[in-house]
Amino acid sequence: MKAEKKTFFAGMVGNILEWYDFVVYGFLAAIIGKLFFPSGNATVELLKSFAVFAVGFLMRPVGAIIFGYIGDKFGRKKALTISIVMMAISTTAIGLLPTYETVGILAPVLLVLLKLIQGLSVGGEYTTSVSFLVEYAPQDKRGLYGSVGILGAVVGILLGSASGAFITKVLSEDALYSWGWRVLFFTGVILGLVGYYIRKHIDETPKFLELEYEELKSKSPLKELFTKGRSQLLKTFALSTFQAVGFYIIFVYIASHLSVFVKFPKSVALTINTVSMIILFLLIPVFGFLSDKYGRKPFILFSTFFTLILAYPLFSFISSGSFENALIGQVVFAVIVAGFMAILPTTLVEIFPTEIRNSGYSIGYNLPFAIFGGTSPLIATYLIKETGNLASPAYYLMFAAAIAFITGLFLKETAKEPLK
Structure with a gap:
């Protein structure tokens, strides 16, 4: 893989995974509501399902503080490697969760915990990946390189939409409720493994290395x-x-x-x-x-x-x-x-x-x-x-x-x- 393509993919992959999960969760919200918050009222089930989704948003600023610190203190590569692992594990784990029928109240509790972990990782993923891309870019291509980060989000949305449309076409409603919904979350592990491998084997950005070499890293980035x-x-x-x-x-x-x-x-x-x-x-x-x-x-x-x-x-x-x-x-x-x-x-x-x-x-x-x-x-x-x-x-x-x-x-x- 050429260096430029490798850099682009390393910057994009986490955003693809993040927005793929966003679309898939929204697409499956009614199913998740029925399986994890059964009440006999479809509207109440859907509201609870979306409430869990909102919890992830609340964790984004916390993730921003944590991963912002890691990125400034230990490098963009370190922050990106940790965030992709957290995202891949939490996305895949949702697909493995037992439902309310199997373990009762533990099922929605575990779902909330996994959405919190996702929210943390998302809070640092996009912005760190953009910093990574722009710091790698030649001066006359920074706009192009930086745009690749948001491009990853759009690819993730299109991938999630296509996956959702495909699985509803090939599976019956019974199959979708019993096991089909899990398949869409398992897809995340493929993106996660490939992203982890690429990020593990790419160099730190020249700008951060320059900062380290000149011993100019901030002792307290937040302060x-x-x-x-x-x-x-x-x-x-x-x-x-x-x-x-x-x-x-x-x-x-x-x-x-x-x-x-x-x-x-x-x-x-x-x-x-x-x-x-x-x-x-x-x-x-x-x-x-x-x-x-x-x-x-x-x-x-x-x-x-x-x-x-x-x-x-x-x-x-x-x-x-x-x-x-x-x-x-x-x-x-x-x-x-x-x-x-x-x-x-x-x-x-x-x-x-x-x-x-x-x-x-x-x-x-x-x-x-x-x-x-x-x-x-x-x-x-x-x-x-x-x-x-x-x-x-x-x-x-x-x-x-x-x-x-x-x-x-x-x-x-x-x-x-x-x-x-």
Whole structure:
């Protein structure tokens, strides 16, 4: 495997596994609810299943602190190797769990524990992998390399969707409930083993090795972050708020919106979402490449500005009841936010110095995801309930875009500068 491909795969694989699990769990939520929280009420079972999922989000900031520290203190490679092992073991272990019928209350307790472990590993995985990729990159390719991290998330979502669609096509409902649901989690062990092998045999990033050689590693990365890196941390939080809300509203919530409120069949809603994800997948490396030529700031301002002015009309268009309108609206959303999502990873790596980069990026990025990301579908649904307006989720998206746009105005362009 060529060095560049090896670096890309080492950076992507954990994000593929993370988002594969995200989609698979969501896809299997009703089944997990019935097997682990049997109550005779399908809605209550589903709510409990999603409550367990939310617990993982709460652990992300904790994981960010732990893995941010490990990455800054002992190296990006060490943090990535530990996180992929934790993710692979916890994902596979969910597939091995006994159900409520077999062991009673122990079954949901074990499920919660495994989701907590997953949340911890996820809190450090994405941001550490992006730091790893950008620190490895040649100066004129940092935007492209950094975009590979978010590309891994999109691949994971598409892989999870395809796996879910395939298994429901080939298995009966009885088989799905008795053993089929486990198969989707077992797939995680393959990604985990391959990822562990690649990460175990790749070198530490040149920037971290330089830090070690010059004996400039921070003795207390967290303390240094909150004394010297507060401005960068606040910018990271503000920009990541749009990333969290944008991703969960556009690529997670809208599928449910089309199904529940616009009354599209689930298969149609998922088809529209899949098409938009493919567009996102194709555009991310393109925008990453372009940002190396034209800078990060123009694309951040472009994406947030056009989200601010087009979110409401696009949501109205999507909610009109027409398949063509919904597809066009979702695709336009994907085009608008692709630039931001492709470029944000590299931008946030570039604003921190190496000695506190992993801690700063991990904490500043994961906090908004815990606060705003996981709650976005809930808030979008609440807005519709209170206003009776199917386009009202756009207000939340516009709020996040406005914060990121204002922050973007104060960003210093970093594309042509060496890493701090």
